[in-house]
Amino acid sequence: xxxxxxxxIVEWRIVLAAALPIWLLIxxxxxxxxxxxxxxxxxxGSPTPPPxxxxxxxxxxxxxxxxxxxxEIVEAPHPPTVEISAVPRKIETGATVxxxxxxxxxxxxxxxxxxxxxxxxxxxxxxxxxxxxxxxPEDCKxxxxxxxxxxxxxxxxxxxxxKDKLVFVVHLAGNIExxxxx
Amino acid sequence: xxxxxxxxxxxxxxxxxxxxxxKVGTFQKIGNDKVGGNVACYFCKIDGTVIHAIPGPVDxxxxxxxxxxxxxxxxxxxxxxxxxxxxxxxxxxKKTVYAKVIKKGFEDRVGPTVPANKSIKPVKGxxxxxxxxQQGMVNATLYQTPLPRLxxxxxxxxxxxxxxKLSAAPIAVR
Numbered sequence: 282x283x284x285x286x287x288x289x290i291v292e293w294r295i296v297l298a299a300a301l302p303i304w305l306l307i308x309x310x311x312x313x314x315x316x317x318x319x320x321x322x323x324x325x326g327s328p329t330p331p332p333x334x335x336x337x338x339x340x341x342x343x344x345x346x347x348x349x350x351x352x353e354i355v356e357a358p359h360p361p362t363v364e365i366s367a368v369p370r371k372i373e374t375g376a377t378v379x380x381x382x383x384x385x386x387x388x389x390x391x392x393x394x395x396x397x398x399x400x401x402x403x404x405x406x407x408x409x410x411x412x413x414x415x416x417x418p419e420d421c422k423x424x425x426x427x428x429x430x431x432x433x434x435x436x437x438x439x440x441x442x443x444k445d446k447l448v449f450v451v452h453l454a455g456n457i458e459x460x461x462x463x
Numbered sequence: 464x465x466x467x468x469x470x471x472x473x474x475x476x477x478x479x480x481x482x483x484x485x486k487v488g489t490f491q492k493i494g495n496d497k498v499g500g501n502v503a504c505y506f507c508k509i510d511g512t513v514i515h516a517i518p519g520p521v522d523x524x525x526x527x528x529x530x531x532x533x534x535x536x537x538x539x540x541x542x543x544x545x546x547x548x549x550x551x552x553x554x555x556x557k558k559t560v561y562a563k564v565i566k567k568g569f570e571d572r573v574g575p576t577v578p579a580n581k582s583i584k585p586v587k588g589x590x591x592x593x594x595x596x597q598q599g600m601v602n603a604t605l606y607q608t609p610l611p612r613l614x615x616x617x618x619x620x621x622x623x624x625x626x627x628k629l630s631a632a633p634i635a636v637r
Contacts, residue, residue: 427473428482434613437483441509447537448507449480449530451467452617454488454627455500 466526475527479534480506487621489630501627503620505613506533512610514565518597518624529598532572540564562609569606573599600624 420436421429431437434450441448466472476482488501504517504526515533517526543549544560552560595603601624605611621627 423473424484426467427470428467428476429473430482430484432483434483434485437481438507438509438511441481444481447480447514447534448505448509449476449482450505450507450613451482451484451502452487452505452621453484453500453502454486454630 466521466523469523472523472526472530475530479530487617487629488627501621501625503617503625504529505617506530506537507613508537508610511612511614513605513613513616514610515605516601516616516620518601518620532568536565536568539568565609566606569602569609573602573606597624 417423417429421431424430428449430451431440434448437448437450440446467476502520505513506515506529507513514537515529517529521529540561543564544552544557549557549560601620604616604619618629621629
């Protein structure tokens with residue numbers, strides 16, 4: 282009796298039926314791995330000038346493709362779009378493009394943010410006219426005395442008429458501020 | 464002028480008066496020394512007439528006494544000129560009554576020192592009694608001629624009572 286070939290012993294239909302789920306699992310895994318690789322590694326071209334901050338025109342950002350194949354055009358989620366060229370060459374894997382754009386925008390905002398305000402120092406400001414601090418009327422001067430002098434006798438007579446007061450006039454030779462003169 | 468630096472004087476003047484100052488004379492500066500310089504104070508009504516005056520520098524008590532005299536005399540005269548029989552008098556009559564009360568106030572003050580000589584008036588060439596003090600001379604003048612206008616009284620007081628020269632220049636340097 283001629284021995285049967287080994288491949289004839291195996292029931293290939295059963296083997297195929299049993300292996301099919303395994304192949305499907307393997308194929309699915311490879312497919313997912315491929316998708317993951319396409320998303321994560323981004324190789325960016327040569328460094329370019331610093332990001333343009335001023336024109337806030339919504340300009341689509343082009344992300345250069347990975348060596349694989351895919352070329353994607355991703356729009357920045359916010360109006361102040363920035364070219365991706367400022368992105369460091371090596372980017373941590375696992376981060377998605379929108380996340381990276383967000384980080385870039387945040388960095389730019391940090392740069393634009395005003396510097397930290399200097400500490401507030403209380404400065405005592407002396408009034409321009411020291412008479413003001415003593416409750417002396419604005420148009421009066423004391424000239425080193427305790428009397429509020431208006432600027433001229435004419436003004437004194439005008440004010441006295443409105444305030445129902447008398448008028449005190451000092452005539453002097455010398456300087457009213459200096460006791461030695463008068 | 465030390466009196467004007469005293470708080471009591473300042474409070475009283477600021478309550479009852481509107482104050483001003485004016486340079487009418489010159490002090491001399493010989494080398495580094497100040498020579499001369501003087502002061503005269505006037506208590507005036509708003510129409511420019513002088514109720515009372517103080518020639519020369521005085522101390523705090525004297526100044527307050529003279530200032531109170533001027534204020535109280537003014538209020539008394541104003542009261543008598545605008546009440547009682549004078550309530551419905553015309554303006555001229557009221558002014559006459561007011562002046563009479565002022566004159567009476569000085570008469571009571573100077574008493575017998577006031578010379579009977581009617582020529583004592585704050586006008587150029589009037590005669591003066593040399594035995595009177597500067598304040599006495601002013602009192603006598605205001606008794607003889609109550610309520611003179613400031614522009615009439617001040618040259619006379621400055622030159623005849625204080626013996627100063629009127630000048631617009633603040634300092635004369637020799």
